[in-house]
Amino acid sequence: MIASPVNWQAYVAVGLIFTTAHTTMATPVLSTRQATGCTREALLKAADSYVAAQTAGKLDSLSGLLASNWTYEENAKVISVAKALISKPLKIDNRRSIVDTVACASFTELIVTDPANPHVIGTQLRHTPDGLSITLIDSITSTTGAWLFNAKNTLEYARQEKWDPIPEDKRDKREFIKAAGDAYLDLWSDKDAVNRVPWANGAPCVRLEGGAYTGGPGKPVDTCKSGIPSNSSQAPNVRRRYVIDEIYGSVNIFNDWLHMRDAIDSHEFRLENSKLRYIHTITSCGDHACRL
Template identity: 30%
Template sequence: MNLKGVRTGIAAACAVVSLGAASSAAAQGQCSRDTLDDIAAKYVEGQKQGSIFTLPVGEWVDYRENGQLVSTATGVISQPSDFDWHLALVDTGTCHVLVHGVILKPVPYVVTTQLAWTFNGLGQIRSTVVREGDANFDAKKTYAYASKEDWSEIPAGKRDTRQALLALANAYLDRAGGGAADVALAPSCDRIDNGAYSTNCEPAPGAAFVDREFTVDEAKGAVAVVSNRGEAEGPQDSRIFRIEDGKIRHVHAVTPSQ
């Protein structure tokens, strides 16, 4: 999705430092895992401090929550909050970072944030946020279930390919959108929808998932998808999949009611 950038209220000196860091990374000719892991850590620290200043943003950054343009001075990122549990995924192929986590206090949230890294720094930050009032929302239950799951790196010889991970994630979304695609589910698959827990991962048909943007972390057997429901301007939705031995093991859905 091509989105128009908006200037953040970041001081010029900070922008120069950020651009310098981004240019240095670009000069290496790659989006290394170490670089992207560092960005994920800086995002977690930024949420803890309630400040975007910890992030290597460019001069212009597009920051959105649930598809809507939001000021970095008023959005969730501005509210000092520790993640009680979080998962960080990095995609060295697309230079995407995705952090999915649970905040319990001072205000409970479940947040999934996709950050797009470029040679100019972070130019796009998209958060999907659910909170009190959203269907099935329960941050405490999400924390209780998610913190028991295994999202560690899979041994190199047992990892699925990027193509296989993408194909399975797309098949799941196609089926959930009303299609007839076959989806390989692990016998012990479980799902968390905003806090509601189920051992039935079979996707229930509903509105289509359009404008899909992926973060694929082969090392963790994980795929995260940020999309819109029904149409390009429809409600934003995030899904995170853990895939083991060619089958979906965990599904997390972050689905705002509006």
């Protein structure tokens, strides 16, 4: 799952990348046609450049890729780059990216286990329709004190998972993948949502939440139902921003996790055989402690 931290050209041309790096945000774009010129290759190269920038703590690798009016957001706040995590060099232990050629966007998950500066980061990059310029770097950053945070555990469990491309004849449609993620996030505010989630009955599904894991990989008892809310009267998860990659059966959703003291949250879902297989979450509560 991890490529060489120095070989920035080594990426999988059709999908995910595993190496080292960082995060993004914006209004969801869910048009039914692919943006002209917005290719997987272009989006993956831009994600590589972002990872290189986070590794170096400098924007040099993004030179020529940033739109003139680009924005940087971190934990749902627009801040100056000088004060942002992207300006701090990080030694990235694991990186995985998905891309969305319809929304012209990407999502990258970064894991940093450095004991002096541990982080788990989720970043969405939003591009102009031609895919040539980045308009938004939207990052959700978690570190010590964040919800269930444990970067070492996150790395250990993430390395055990298998995020290969879904065979073409078994890929779910974009709308189905999005609906699966939305149904899960609706569990907190909609009593009927539990019936819309494509639970993996008879097949393992595991959730990596902070550094907590719902089970060992491959065990038939693994379930993503563990810990879901027992009632549906909580605040809804709003301001959802999507990156959907049919090739990997995955949707990443950034959202405001209002029932947890206004936390900022990233949920990524992978579906296999039209059922939930993996869920990854990153939750930041900013300058206050996370609590339900």
